[in-house]
Amino acid sequence: MTDVLRASATPNSRPGSLWRRHREWLTPVLLLAPGLILFLLIIVIPTLQSFRLSLYEWDGIGPKTWVGLGNYTELFADPQFLTSLKNNVIWLVLFLIAPVGGLVLALLVNQKIKGIRLAKSLFFMPLVLAPVTVGVVYSWFYDPTFGMMALIFNVFGATAPAILSDPDLVTFGIVAAALWPQVAFCMVLFLAGLNNLDEDVLGAGRVDGAKGFPMFWHVVLPQLRAASFIALTVTVIGALRSFDLIAIMTQGGPYGSSSVLAYQMYEQAIFSYRMGYAAAIATVLFGVMAVFIVFYLSRVMRAEARRER
Amino acid sequence: MSYPFPVQQARPAVRALYPVAIVVVLALWLLPLVAITITSIRSAEDLMVGNYWGWPKSFDLLENYQAVFTQTAMARFFFNSLVITLPTVFFVLILSTMMGFVLARYRFRGNMLLFALLIGGNFIPHQILMIPVRDFMLTIGLYDTPYALILFHTVFQTGFATLFMRNFIADLPPELFEAAKVEGSSPWQVLWHIVTPLVRPALAALGVLIFTFVWNDYFWALVLTQADTVRPVTAGLATLRGQYVTAWNIIAAATVLVAIPPVLMFFLMQRHFVAGLTMGAVKG
Numbered sequence: 401m402t403d404v405l406r407a408s409a410t411p412n413s414r415p416g417s418l419w420r421r422h423r424e425w426l427t428p429v430l431l432l433a434p435g436l437i438l439f440l441l442i443i444v445i446p447t448l449q450s451f452r453l454s455l456y457e458w459d460g461i462g463p464k465t466w467v468g469l470g471n472y473t474e475l476f477a478d479p480q481f482l483t484s485l486k487n488n489v490i491w492l493v494l495f496l497i498a499p500v501g502g503l504v505l506a507l508l509v510n511q512k513i514k515g516i517r518l519a520k521s522l523f524f525m526p527l528v529l530a531p532v533t534v535g536v537v538y539s540w541f542y543d544p545t546f547g548m549m550a551l552i553f554n555v556f557g558a559t560a561p562a563i564l565s566d567p568d569l570v571t572f573g574i575v576a577a578a579l580w581p582q583v584a585f586c587m588v589l590f591l592a593g594l595n596n597l598d599e600d601v602l603g604a605g606r607v608d609g610a611k612g613f614p615m616f617w618h619v620v621l622p623q624l625r626a627a628s629f630i631a632l633t634v635t636v637i638g639a640l641r642s643f644d645l646i647a648i649m650t651q652g653g654p655y656g657s658s659s660v661l662a663y664q665m666y667e668q669a670i671f672s673y674r675m676g677y678a679a680a681i682a683t684v685l686f687g688v689m690a691v692f693i694v695f696y697l698s699r700v701m702r703a704e705a706r707r708e709r
Numbered sequence: 710m711s712y713p714f715p716v717q718q719a720r721p722a723v724r725a726l727y728p729v730a731i732v733v734v735l736a737l738w739l740l741p742l743v744a745i746t747i748t749s750i751r752s753a754e755d756l757m758v759g760n761y762w763g764w765p766k767s768f769d770l771l772e773n774y775q776a777v778f779t780q781t782a783m784a785r786f787f788f789n790s791l792v793i794t795l796p797t798v799f800f801v802l803i804l805s806t807m808m809g810f811v812l813a814r815y816r817f818r819g820n821m822l823l824f825a826l827l828i829g830g831n832f833i834p835h836q837i838l839m840i841p842v843r844d845f846m847l848t849i850g851l852y853d854t855p856y857a858l859i860l861f862h863t864v865f866q867t868g869f870a871t872l873f874m875r876n877f878i879a880d881l882p883p884e885l886f887e888a889a890k891v892e893g894s895s896p897w898q899v900l901w902h903i904v905t906p907l908v909r910p911a912l913a914a915l916g917v918l919i920f921t922f923v924w925n926d927y928f929w930a931l932v933l934t935q936a937d938t939v940r941p942v943t944a945g946l947a948t949l950r951g952q953y954v955t956a957w958n959i960i961a962a963a964t965v966l967v968a969i970p971p972v973l974m975f976f977l978m979q980r981h982f983v984a985g986l987t988m989g990a991v992k993g
Binding site: 523700 | 731732738739808811826827836861867972975987
């Protein structure tokens, strides 16, 4: 790189070799430029614009009015905001079932028997379905009169609860649907991890008489650290990003009881034309997620620094 | 040897019952999917008389799926989704190879910052982008056209894809690059003749992943499009549900249709798909 900088510092008199002289540093710049400019334009600048917009009152068309932190003070007194925030916490906590469930399923199918490849593929399948598909599938499954859930309850002589229209159950119903693909995702990650277990370490553990849970906890789990870390990260991010299933299954209802920050933000912007208020909700969500992103980044960066050395 | 234990070495009873256990768990796992598929081949008559789960009076597989294509705008939504998804995959692969190559092979100030920015951008909530991106598309006249979705998805997915390509290219044997340097190859020659042929598996993995992500997107379809002539299948399916409230057999058939392309893609390219998703899960 120092040679490159020196080359670029010397003025060149022969135009024919201009490109040749500078290509060493010009090429990477040209290769980065299109993607980087677009990234700035579509990701970085809009993020900053949203932060700024959260300090204004705006209906999307007319002039913007500066309100300072007004949107935020309103937000923390808004019962709907508190409901959404509470639901985000429920999502986050319940979503932690996904890594555990994924690991259990991965252990179940981590065998070399006939047909296991097909079984694995079928277990993975929910992962590739669109959330919209998952939403419709579960809406149909939960339908209190016609759904398969009603059928199962009827077999036991009970009446199925109307999960999606009960304010106390609705979020749990949606989270259960969302866990379906998320568990599959974690399962894929853990299977990859299990595939790469170090046989020697396992053998050493066995020789030392480790088995059952101690063996799992002290010998196997440490080797699954990378898989666990990624599974946990995608699960937390997935929980906080939840939007599609709520939009398709309940639209936040009944009476906003199943809304989350992401959905409330969308609702405020698209249906109530309160862009500044919506931007404030998005900023809060960003803040919550930033905590996890920074944590993730610091770990990845440390790993990168080790790699450089 | 399979952890926790290889079934082959277990007692005969366990050996015999293990596959049965897997099948039972699998059946429960896929029950909601089975329910929707069964419904998708039922006749309207069955639904009318309340025969939702009994033996169907007739199997209306063809009729129902045909109805989805002829009586609803689903064919159009399908076409829209392809128009949005395929170019996006193409652009993402090109941009991310270019950027990943630079991030992997050049040391410069800001390299790590850029790397961090791409990871961060990959994880942020979409809502923080929503209003400004929508305004931007309106300003440049792309709102409610497929180009808006192509542009947005290309940029958003390029972040993730670049990280992927960067790590893949960084892991290529350094001798290759040293040899090229000795021969005096230009960076373009290195990229074209050395990197491109070697990253094909990575491109395949990324291709299936990006296809699935973009095909399945719902949020941006809602935010950046309005007209039936532009909306992709996910938003189309949601619209359809509003229109055919009671015709569950039609809704079910449409739902299955939306799921087919990613599922098919997954089964055809499973190895690549899994390799793409688990990059970083193994080492790291």
